[in-house]
Amino acid sequence: MREFSKLGKNNLKRWVKLESKxxxxxxxxxxxxDMIEIPNGSKLTxxxxxxxxFCIIVPLFKDRFVMIENxxxxxxxxxxxxxxxHLEEGEDIFQAAKxxxxxxTGYEAKQFKYLGWYYVSSxxxxxxxxxxxxxxxxxxxxxxxxELQRIKIVSExxxxxxxxxxxxxxxxxxxxxxxxxxxxx
Numbered sequence: 001m002r003e004f005s006k007l008g009k010n011n012l013k014r015w016v017k018l019e020s021k022x023x024x025x026x027x028x029x030x031x032x033x034d035m036i037e038i039p040n041g042s043k044l045t046x047x048x049x050x051x052x053x054f055c056i057i058v059p060l061f062k063d064r065f066v067m068i069e070n071x072x073x074x075x076x077x078x079x080x081x082x083x084x085x086h087l088e089e090g091e092d093i094f095q096a097a098k099x100x101x102x103x104x105t106g107y108e109a110k111q112f113k114y115l116g117w118y119y120v121s122s123x124x125x126x127x128x129x130x131x132x133x134x135x136x137x138x139x140x141x142x143x144x145x146x147e148l149q150r151i152k153i154v155s156e157x158x159x160x161x162x163x164x165x166x167x168x169x170x171x172x173x174x175x176x177x178x179x180x181x182x183x184x185x
Contacts, residue, residue, distance in 0.1 A: 109133035
């Protein structure tokens with residue numbers, strides 16, 4: 001069997017979209033239902049969502065991490081997370097990262113480094129852009145009224161323990177920390 005990476009683009013079969021219907025639209029996301037024809041000729045319905053890309057920032061303050069405890073309504077609990085937020089229309093990812101860091105933590109960074117991106121779900125083209133922020137200076141938060149958050153400054157040891165015990169369950173935070181561990185250290 002040939003490795004996937006060695007297959008040429010022309011050797012890979014693709015699905016064909018026959019039609020697409022918008023099922024639901026809100027300020028935060030849209031849901032579509034597409035009729036697809038797969039390579040064997042069968043047809044299937046495939047639901048997927050569209051949502052603006054977002055950035056997530058791993059802020060380093062000396063030898064610790066600036067995190068937020070963020071209230072998550074569906075879970076009805078606070079979630080320990082790195083600061084993150086959606087890009088505004090036409091906004092550059094670096095601008096969005098700087099804005100979100102300041103809004104949610106009140107910190108500004110002299111140094112921002114882009115670590116990469118990932119698809120949030122196999123059912124979306126939404127990307128999560130991961131940054132690391134260093135040389136932080138504390139100013140003032142500027143949270144949205146719906147954001148119930150509090151800042152928590154923690155060690156890497158604390159994060160590792162929180163991951164092992166499911167105290168950190170926010171997928172974007174887990175992925176951002178993995179980017180940090182694999183690409184920075």
